[in-house]
Amino acid sequence: MIGAVARKLFGSANERRIRSYQPRVAAINALEKEVAALTDEQLRARTEEFKKQVAEGASLDDILVPAFATVREAAKRTLGQRHFDVQLIGGMILHEGKISEMKTGEGKTLVATLPVYLNALSGRGVHVVTVNDYLAKRDAEWMAQVYGFLGLTTGVIVHGLDDAERKKAYDCDITYGTNNELGFDYLRDNMKYRLEDMVQRGHVYAIVDEVDSILVDEARTPLIISGPLDDRSEFYNTIDAFIPRLDNSDYEVDEKQRTVTMTEAGMEKMEVMLREAGQLKGGKLYDVENVSVVHHVNQALRAHKLFQRDKDYIVRNGEVVIIDEFTGRMMPGRRYSEGLHQALEAKERQPIQPENQTLASITFQNYFRMYEKLAGMTGTALTEAEEFLDIYNLDVLEVPTNKPLARIDDDDEVYRTAAEKYRAIITLIDDCRKRGQPVLVGTTSIEKSELLAELLRKEGWEQHDFADTNAFRDLYSGDTQKKVFAILNARYHEQEAYIVSQAGVPGAVTIATNMAGRGTDIQLGGNADMRIRQEITDITDWGERDRDPRAAAIREQIKHLKEKALAAGGLFVLGTERHESRRIDNQLRGRSGRQGDPGHSKFFLSLEDDLMRIFGSDKLDGMLTKLGLKENEAIVHPWINKALEKAQQKVEARNFDIRKNLLKFDNVMNDQRKVIFEQRLDLMRDETVDETIVGMRHEVIEEMVAKHIPPNAYPEQWDTAGLDEQLREVLTLALPVQDWAKEEGIADEEVTDRIKRRADEWMAGKVAKWGPDVMRYVEKSILLQTLDHLWREHLIQLDHLRQVIGLRGYGQRDPLNEYKAEAFALFESMVGHLREAVTAQLMRVEVVQQPPEEQDQTLPPMQAHHLDPNTGEDEMSLSPLSATPVLAPGDGGTAVLERNPKDPTTWGKVGRNEVCPCGSGKKYKHCHGRFA
Incomplete structure (x- = not known):
């Protein structure tokens, strides 16, 4: 108060x-x-x-x-x-x-x-x-x-x-x-x-x-760059054979979290099967050495119990091809990561493609x-x-709006069944069309969009591809009696943007998922700039195009269309379901009422909606029946909106916890990543790294001596045989360590200094033989390459550690603290291996003089991944890093993507100097790949 x-x-x-x-x-x-x-x-x-x-x-x-x-x-x-x-x-x-x-x-x-x-x-x-x-x-x-x-x-x-x-x-x-x-x-x-x-x-x-x-x-989800690993197809097939032998009591499926986990009985059964197949190292399934086996068992279980053929993926020409949940379209070239795609290939008895290992990642x-x-x-x-x-x-x-908001936001209408809800939605859409009021219908998925589109067709509506300017002709002329609608299937962003930009034309009915129209303004009467750009294609200069008489005619037409849309009440935003996040609902609502224009918004819900079913009250259906709610009647009350808001807040809080937890663990890796990346930069900036190399070599020698000659130990207690063996193995030096131990008064410091001198003399001989410039180049190359190799191996270890560290919670230990401690120990171990590996390679290196050739500085084949947090699918389809062309059967290995000249999404990665697939005859960089 x-x-x-x-x-x-x-x-x-x-x-x-x-x-x-x-x-x-x-x-x-x-x-x-x-x-x-x-x-x-x-x-x-x-x-x-x-x-x-x-x-x-x-x-x-x-x-x-x-x-x-x-x-x-x-x-x-x-x-x-x-x-x-x-x-x-x-x-x-x-x-x-x-x-x-x-x-x-x-x-x-x-x-x-x-x-x-x-x-x-x-x-x-x-x-x-x-x-x-x-x-x-x-x-x-x-x-x-x-x-x-x-x-x-x-x-x-x-x-x-x-x-x-x-x-x-x-x-x-x-x-x-x-x-x-x-x-x-x-x-x-x-x-x-x-x-x-x-x-x-x-x-x-x-x-x-x-x-x-x-x-x-x-x-x-993090960004990941990965590269191919060795073929392990037999291992995947072995694991896959065990999954059908599990029954319903051996695992639990969580629809809300989209996860599947094995029960204790399932773990015991799987452990027995793996032991019999010789796939277990040690005694127990969850021993540290079996981290990789546990991971692949879980992926095989997901492939069988969470992913359905012809819904989540299809099998075509010996390949498992992902189906986009939102668009319903096949996505050749995309692959699930972390062994999941290989698990699906094993499930479907298809050739198993090599798995990838993480080369670099960041959130x-x-x-x-x-x-x-x-x-x-x-x-x-x-x-x-x-x-x-x-x-x-x-x-x-x-920031306050430039003009006061005039949109009317109605309370939600809640129906008992989805069928009743959709009948009410179609009635309202038809009512808006008769008045000439534009309607933007928001759905939670492409699947729901297609369902509504099918219901509209049954009522006599016709679907138009409004990306084609001619499809808008009737609406531009003011004819709102035709029952037409547009549906966004997200073919590609430019087409999507144009359809959404014209959603404010009187009588236009546009159905879109929450991803549609982002970054594109909906203006009553239509978006003049987008229309001018779409219709006046013979002029490329912005200013000249805007001064063309055709542009003036378009703006005049839009002015009259806007007046008609305003008279009908502005844009009506109709939500067919509540999203998990309030932000997405607010984004949809925010499409109406721009710059002080009038507008209207309303959400239609049913007790069969996902949000209501998973997070709503189970007693609500029975209560509505007792209250005498009849068929096709809706309950409308502010309390319903508050209850839904609380359900959405629960989901938002859960997702926030997921992101926060991801960040806590990634911060551990990030601290190490920053050290490695900064070290790489310093090494590349330095003209020579000989001081670093000498320091590493001396540290390796000191560690070797300390390991075999304990402090304050008598010479007869020294492990001279072990030290001699390690010197030969790492430094390739045969030194009389056993003779040194017989000298009177010798100490470990003297032994260390002698080894350092001999190792330095050995390297000085290489410098004298091949020249300081050559050796400086060799030293830097070996140091960077070894650092990269060990860092990649370290990332794999951290990934595996992440997957099992949660089990420490059962022992009343904090998984995050355990992860920090073990990750630090792994990092220290990696640094130790780096010193030893670099020293060993340089002591053995031989330089072969060859005629100078043009060196290829490109990176090795890599794939880029960023998983969609909602679907688990890799959204980096056919990116430059992840372009994986589909090979046409029987073509002798020619990479093609069955390119459709009218559909850029089928083009894949096009070379800058390649002829543009659109058929213009120009090079790609001068056509669709051009940036003006």
Whole structure:
């Protein structure tokens, strides 16, 4: 009560903080006339003035006001768009390294130009992170007009670029790219052997678009780069044969968590079968040496009990091909990781492809926390404010809308059955169509979208592919009597963006999953910019295209269509089900009511929905029956909304715990990763590593002597035979250690010094024989290659340790502390092995002189993986790192992907100089692979 009164008097904490930006907003507005009077050349010259001030010691905050005023004027002259005052506030929040929550339609893409320009003045590079390649290219091309006008360079990172193109993009003042591409470039850079081959130049400032999606939703799974292991097909087939011999009492399936675990009885049965097959090392299944066996048993169990043929995957031409849960489409080239795909191949009696081992990995949490300053923007972040602060130290501020929100949000309608719910939904859709009111229907999966589409067809509706401009012709002409709808199957992002951009046309009915339309604005009457870009294809220059008479006609038509949509009540957002996360529901709702437009939103639920069934009350159905709820009647009450919100909060809390737990364990690896990567950089920067090599050699010798000659021991107690053997094995030296032990008064220090001298003389002889330059190169190469090899082996050990460490909890020990201790012991062991392995190789190395050849600096074949946290599927389909072409049967090994010229998703990885698959006859880099 008192809090409510205080908020009325003083405003909320968020409102008070927003007010603190008003003085600078006023200062920027005061400069507007002065800046507007400048010529283009004078306006551009301000960039060099700002850079000079920064170089002379001025902080970015000192020049924020004039810099923002400059960007605003540049946007007016290039894009014809002027930043609103609330957009200036959003830009200041981003500059301070916070998250700016701005509703859909408030112009977040334009907001980013303000802090991006300001921070790019330091010359150290700014990264703008988006969720997909289409948005990265679109935003870079669009906003590059502003940056280019002011004298700054813009680059973009997308699939298919080679290292030279990536390096050029990162060297620009501003670089747009996707979260996956930036993360993988970081990992690949730390596998290079020369500094000049690295493409990134540091992590200074990044703005993450759709920050909740990237830093929360996708952060549940790490980025992984892997390479092939040896063939183990017989092992997979052996394990697979045991699973059908288990019965229902031997395992438990958790539908909610999508997991399957063996019961105690199942473990005992499996242990007996494995022992009989000779697959167990030692006595028990869960002994440390059987970590790998346990992992593959669990994967085989998942393959049999969680994955269904023709639903989760299909078998085609001897391959197990994943089916995307959301799109229902086959995804050739994608493979499940950690042995799961091999388990499916064994289950289906198909040829088993080699498994991959992890070469490098990182979570998004630890990648983005490397930036000196991080900021983000989205329409929905407040529900995850605690997580952003806890994990990323990012504060969330809600920026008020430019115009007051006029959308009406109705309470949910809850029906007993899904059939009743869908009848009510179709009735409402038809009612909106008759009024000419555009409808955006949100579903939780493509499967649900297809179900609704089928129900609409039965009612006489016709499905149109609205990516084709002609399909909108009837709606553009104002004919809303035809019963037509569009459904998004996510063929590719550009088509998806166009369909969503026209969802505000009167009478348009658009069905989309929660992934649809991200980054694309829905404007009543249609999106003029998208239509002009789609329909006027003979002009590529933005400004010239906008001045074309056809563009004016399109804008005039959209003006009339908007009036009709406004009269019908604006965009109606219809949710067919509640998502697990409130953010996704809010994102869907936020599509309506942009820039003060009227709008409506309502969610339809049934007791058969997943969220209601899994997290709702079991007694609710019986209670509704007793209350006399009849067929096709719905219950509507604010209490229902509160109950659902609590169910969603439970899911969000569970997912937060998963991400937090992942981060706790990854932090252990991250500390080690930073040490290894920093060490690699130092080694590559050094012209010579001879001091490091000598230090390692001496440490190895000291450890060898300490192992065989205990402190303060008499010479007769020395293990001279063991020391002699190890010297021969590691150093290849035959030294009279046994004779030294007979000398009077000799101590272990003297023995150590003698061995060091002989080892140093041996290496000095190699330097004299082949020259110091050759040996310096050999030393650095062996050191880096050995470090990489041992680090990869270490990652495998940590993976296996992670899988079994949870069992320590049964012994009343904290798994995390146990993991930290054992991981540190493994790391120390790896460092010891590194010293010994490098020393042994260099003592044995022989240099063969050959004519100089052009060296191939490319990395070995690798695959990139980022598993979808919801489906477990690898979303890095056909990426440059993971391109795995499907071989056409009987083609003699020619890699093809049955390319459809009209469907870029079937093209796979296209070479930059290859003829474009679209049939234009141009090279790919000058056609679909071009970035204007």
